[in-house]
Amino acid sequence: MTKSLKPRKVDFTELTHMLEKYERKFGYSTIDFFHRYSDGKLGDDDEFMMWAGIYHLYLTSLPIRKFMREDAALAG
Numbered sequence: 001m002t003k004s005l006k007p008r009k010v011d012f013t014e015l016t017h018m019l020e021k022y023e024r025k026f027g028y029s030t031i032d033f034f035h036r037y038s039d040g041k042l043g044d045d046d047e048f049m050m051w052a053g054i055y056h057l058y059l060t061s062l063p064i065r066k067f068m069r070e071d072a073a074l075a076g
Contacts, residue, residue, distance in 0.1 A: 015058045022051045030055050 010018075019030045026033065033042070034055055042048050 010057070012058075012061055015054060015061065018054050019051075019058060022047070022054075030058075 022033070023029055028036075030051070033048075033051060036042050037048055037052050
């Protein structure tokens with residue numbers, strides 16, 4: 001049976017912890033994982049797809065966080 005996921009807000013710290021959990025479980029860094037996954041060396045396991053998705057969220061949130069910090073510094 002497939003587990004149903006409900007959308008929820010996740011902050012940057014939680015994303016980081018989620019990535020660290022996968023790193024500990026599988027024994028290599030997220031960057032190393034993503035290179036292997038992108039090259040098709042790991043297959044389409046559900047956990048690998050989730051890890052890749054979390055990493056994508058992590059990467060796309062970095063520019064937003066930087067912009068928000070710069071905007072707050074200019075306002076303050």
